[in-house]
Amino acid sequence: MNLKIVGDRIHLTPAIKFLIDEKINQRIGKFLTHLSSDIQVAAIWIQKEKLGLFKVNFDMELPGQKHVYAETEHILLESALVDLSHQVEKQIKKYCHRS
Secondary structure (H helix, E strand, O other): OOEEEEEEEOOOOOOHHHHHHHHHHHHHHOOOOOOOOOOOOOEEEEEEEOOOOOEEEEEEOOOOOOEEEEEEEOOOOOHHHHHHHHHHHHHHHHHHHHO
C-alpha cells in the first residue's frame, strides 16, 4: 500500500515511520491484495496536540466510491496507531465482503 504520511508538530523519525509501517501499512495492506497497487493509496496524518495527545487520521478511497476514514487520539503514538488500524481494518473487511 502506498501510504502518504504527514506530521504536524511532530518530527517523523525513522522509528515512527517503521511503527506506522508495522501497525498500519502491513496490517491493512494484507486485506487489499486483490486490488492493483495504484489503487492502494492512503494518507495518514499525525498531529501532536497541546496536551501531549497524538491525534491520528487515516483516509483512503476504494473502488465503488467507498471512503475509508478513521480518527483517534491517545497519549501514546503506538496505542493510537493500533486503535486506528482496528478501525480501518473493520471498514476494509466490510468493504471486501460486499465486493
